[in-house]
Amino acid sequence: MFVSESINNKNETTMSTMVFKVAVLGGGISGAVCASTLARNGVSVTLFESARGPGGRMSQRREKTEDGKELHFDHGAPFFSVSKPEVMRLVQEWQSRGLVAEWKEKFGSFDFQTLKFDNIEQEGLSKRFVGVPGMNSICKALCNENGVESKFGAGVGRVEWLDDEKLWSLIGVDGQSLGRFKGLVASDKNIVSTRITEVTGRLPPLDLKLLPGLSEKLHNIPVRPCFALMLAFAEPLSTIPVKGFSIKNSKILSSAYCDSSKPDRSTTSERWVLHSTAEYAENIIAQTGLKKPSDATLNKVAEELFQEFQSTEANISQPFFKRAHRWGSAFPDASIAQEEKCVWDRSKRLAICGDFCVSPNVEGAIDSGFAAALRLKDISASSL
Missing domain, CATH: 3.90.660.10 (Polyamine Oxidase; Chain A, domain 2)
Known part of the structure; x- marks a missing residue:
């Protein structure tokens, strides 16, 4: 009994001391603010942006x-x-x-x-x-802050939720693994909106079937x-x-x-x-x-x-x-989460943020990215 309890205690200690890693998808102002805020609060952040540099429409x-x-x-x-x-x-x-x-x-x-x-x-x-x-100077600086690992030219082709491990798995457009993360932030509406299919011919990386309560709101953001x-x-x-x-x-x-x-x-x-x-x-x-x-x-x-x-x-x-x-x-x-400021799934540690959540402008994007970071910061602190 004592041995069993020691092993369980060891496993719990190992789990509690694991680094809380978060993936932020999108290097626009919302994603950059979110990544910077998380890093400043001691959360390990990797930001993925398919373009050659950050900025989005602030490029x-x-x-x-x-x-x-x-x-x-x-x-x-x-x-x-x-x-x-x-x-x-x-x-x-x-x-x-x-x-x-x-x-x-x-x-x-x-x-x-x-x-x-x-x-x-x-x-x-x-x-x-x-x-x-x-205009992109702000995003450049935030994406290069201490604690933020930024990967540009890194398109995410598929995002999977590993239910057994309670982790997010990211796969690149080339089929290669991009890592596993405890938390996920989607700051680009193309990650979830089916409109991207009309442009690329591919399904959006994040399958909305994983979010049955949110899929209608996110399905086709105007x-x-x-x-x-x-x-x-x-x-x-x-x-x-x-x-x-x-x-x-x-x-x-x-x-x-x-x-x-x-x-x-x-x-x-x-x-x-x-x-x-x-x-x-x-x-x-x-x-x-x-x-x-x-x-x-x-x-x-x-x-x-x-x-x-x-x-x-x-x-x-x-x-x-x-x-x-x-x-x-x-x-x-559209503004799909004006009061909440971001779409949040606590059970999967998933935040969706951007100007389409609060208000369709730069201030709305900043506000939403900051709110998403605070949600993940709080849950990362409670997991330690």
């Missing part, structure tokens, strides 16, 4: 002109605003580290019915934050597609009275921002990023499908967006660089 695009000039564009989220105190505390810390700065410029709107700029704000009236020297147009001009567009504006009464354009006017950006050229309306993007996708768009399609989109930009009658010159990019599913059109 910075690097382009080269025909003559070899290098250009940078924040072609996803142009900036973010903050209203919640807990998110502001994080942003203030990032400011103190030189990762974030205020974008203090005039903003307004343009009405295609009147062909006039209006609602022009005073400089710095509303606080708009940007990453410096690029999104708003968008095309971004990146433009570079040799001379400033001096006839435009603002550095960023929303657009009213256009079926093609929704907004335009002068990327080179942000803090710590190169001013050797004036660079603008235009975003299409969801309606325009949906029409193009209906014609061409969700597969990666062809060069011909992107060239057509670039020309149509630029022509609409010229229609503002702001005497816009020809750019020396012009390229379109499609965001097929980056902008969510």
